[in-house]
Amino acid sequence: MPTTATIDLALVTLPAAGRSLNVLPVLDDEFVAIGRGDLAPPKARVGPADLAALPLVLLGYGIVPRMSMAGRGAHPDLKTSRLNPGMHRTLAIVIRRDKPVSKALRVVLDAILAAGKKGSPVTPAKSSKTAKR
Numbered sequence: 001m002p003t004t005a006t007i008d009l010a011l012v013t014l015p016a017a018g019r020s021l022n023v024l025p026v027l028d029d030e031f032v033a034i035g036r037g038d039l040a041p042p043k044a045r046v047g048p049a050d051l052a053a054l055p056l057v058l059l060g061y062g063i064v065p066r067m068s069m070a071g072r073g074a075h076p077d078l079k080t081s082r083l084n085p086g087m088h089r090t091l092a093i094v095i096r097r098d099k100p101v102s103k104a105l106r107v108v109l110d111a112i113l114a115a116g117k118k119g120s121p122v123t124p125a126k127s128s129k130t131a132k133r
Helices: 048-052 103-117
Strands: 010-013 021-036 062-065 078-083 088-096
Touching (some): 021 103, 088 103
Antiparallel strands (some): 021 062
């Protein structure tokens, strides 16, 4: 007998909305400019004028989420610079309101929320009024 699969949760970039969804922000992730360490701008913060003269994306420069440059994404030959003005994204967990939260799912939710709060290069997001805990 075939069974139907359902999704327990999703990790999304906000905004995400829907009356049937609980949305629980997990963390804010800043975007940074990246480039080869030997050619990247020496400034800690770069703006559009600093980036305008650089060969973006295909030739070694780009703008990426900071979390992509942490852990396994870190590379000794790449330099990151904060953007001015800054840009960021908020990652959130989305669960259907009619989805029962089992003990196992609660463990997963708590682990994701704890990972968002740990001291990392990203900032934990403020909790949402729409999420049930």
